[in-house]
Amino acid sequence: MERQITLKDIAKEAGVAVSTVSRVVNRTQKNAASPQVQEKIWALVKKYNYVPNPVARSLKMASTTPAKRAKQTNKILCIMEDCASPLAQTFFNSIRLSLKETLAHTDYTFATLLVKNTETDDELQERFLQENSLGAIVLGNFTPDTLAAIQKQIPLLVCTGLTPVEDAYNQVISLLTTATTKALRYLHANGHKKIAYLGTVENASYKQVYAPNIKEKFGTDTLNEFSIECQADAASAYEALKEKIVCNSLPFSAIVCENLPIALGALKILNEHNISVPQDLSVLCLEENEQAAYFLPSLTTCKIPTQQLGKISIKILLDQIENGQDIPLKIELPVQMVERTSCQNISPSFPIH
The missing domain is CATH 1.10.260 (434 Repressor (Amino-terminal Domain))
Incomplete structure (x- = not known):
């Protein structure tokens, strides 16, 4: 032989x-x-x-620690939560693209791995052995147990997104609750007191910011009246707001929409019923991208700085890899208002044209 x-x-x-x-x-x-x-x-x-010989290679990999394996590669991994929410997927994918673009100017390679919160430690270990990465950017709402299991295999991590994690991890965040607070303050400053919320009601924006704010000012009955629950898509938003319009129940001067598809559904049904935006009703969206400028009217939005989230996350991770930075950092980036034509100032002293 x-x-x-x-x-x-x-x-x-x-x-x-x-x-x-x-x-x-x-x-x-x-x-x-x-x-x-x-x-x-x-x-x-x-x-x-x-x-x-794949068997020999896998045995060799299994016999080394995650830290030793990291020295054998120049790969940076983007670990994204594998979830069903289209809104979350769109948001985290925009950060992923920023990560990829930032690393394109370096000697590091880039790969993406979708991970479910339901995966066991053994399953994660097997998957990360195959990836063999230096470090990772984590995108998504992972449970503390899943996050700990990820760090056990890849010690150098930066958690990036809309939700803070434990202080033991490096994290770069821009809170959606901050965007909601900024949206309400913007509308209040423009004379709007009665503000509706159109979207899902299980998220932090609604529970931690909108609901307490409206409940404190107007009570529980008004909160229920102003909360228009729908799924995170245009069709669901269209039907939910249509029901309010048919019942002649629009006792508010502005609507905060959770995302762009929801805003699109809202604008469509308002237009069909000859409710003019912003003359009759102001519409503000908590999501921003270039499409918002082409809505009719163009949408006023809250901008989460996804490009900067990606760039700063890479900078922190490479600082860990190249310089041994070992003090966990927590950086929160500000949310920006992007003013367009879908909101109107209705303050008594403000001239209406």
Whole structure:
């Protein structure tokens, strides 16, 4: 039986170390060797029809700690929560693209891994062994147990998004509750006191900011009247607001919409019933992207700085990797109001044109 060729054989013929051949063949480093050496190694791999032994490699990986494995790669992993919410997917994907664009100007590689909160420690360990990354940016609302299991396999983490985590983790956040507070203050400053909320009512924006604010000012009955519950899509928002209009129940001067699809559904039904925006009703959206400028009328929004969330997260992670920064950082980025034409100032002293 013909003896199977090994890395040692290829290294000997190429005149390089076995570790160099391993790095080139397993692609664990972008610049594992000079272009000439890599070309020579791949020529020998092709000549002898060499195939890496996956069993031996997995055993070797399993015998090393996450910290030791990290030294064998230059990959940065983006760990995204695998969830059913279209709103969350859209938001976190915009941060993911920022991460990818930022790393494109470095020597690091980038990969994305979808993870469910229901995965066990063993399942996560197996998946992370295959990825073999230096560190990770975590996007999503993971449970404390899942987050701890992730860090056990990938010690260098930065948690990024809309929800704060334990102080033991590096985190870069821009709170949706802050956006909701800013939206209500903006509308109050423009003379609106009775403000409705159109969206899901299980999120932090509604529970922690909107509901307590309205309840304190007007009581529980008004809160129930102003809360228009719907799913996070245009069709559901359309039907929910239509029911209010048909019942002649619009006792408010402004609506805060949870996301852009909800705002789209609201504008459609208001237009069909000849309710003019912003002359009859102001509409403000808690989500911003370039599409908001092309709504009719163009939407006033709260902008979560997704580009900056991604860039700063990468900066913190690379500081951990390259400089050994080991003090957990918590950075909260501000929310910006983007004023367009869907809101009107109705203060008595403000001239209406």
